[in-house]
Amino acid sequence: MSTVTVTPIKTEADYQNALSRIDELLGLNPDPYSELDDELDVISTLVHAYEQAHYAIPYPDPVDAIKYLMEENGWKNKDLEQFIGPKSRVSEILNRKRYFTLQQIHNLHTHLGLPLEIFINEKVLQVV
Known part of the structure; x- marks a missing residue:
């Protein structure tokens, strides 16, 4: 041996x-x-x-990740209401006028499979 x-x-x-x-x-x-x-x-x-x-690959911006999923799956803003809230809230988040709540992060992670790290990381924490 x-x-x-x-x-x-x-x-x-x-x-x-x-x-x-x-x-x-x-x-x-x-x-x-x-x-x-x-x-x-x-x-x-x-x-x-x-x-x-x-050679770590940085996490994508959470809004960009959601928009990518929307494009790939043919989703409209309306399709996100069950995870984010009313139409106005979805619009605010996608237009970067409001950040995600913990409940929204949990919903997007659980139901869409988005990693928690895209919502909470060094890059995002510097912006908020």
Whole structure:
């Protein structure tokens, strides 16, 4: 039984080497629960953590996210009333004249699947 040494990813070079190793392991098509599969799992986890710290994708603006969902699903303002409130409230929010209440955030998260982080994050908190 061989022992594989996996080290933390601290630099861009470490990151590139880890990506190369992932490609190599995927090419070997390791059996589930094998040593190579375990190595792939550990390296993938390290790569993910490194990417979150160095290449994080910022959360979208909540109004932009809702407008995107509306466009993709062919929804009108009226379709949001059940989550946000009366027509006037939907309009105020979509025109950025009013921010979401906690209940509205909960409704949009629960029923539309919008992540809570788009409503509460560093970018949004600086604007409000």
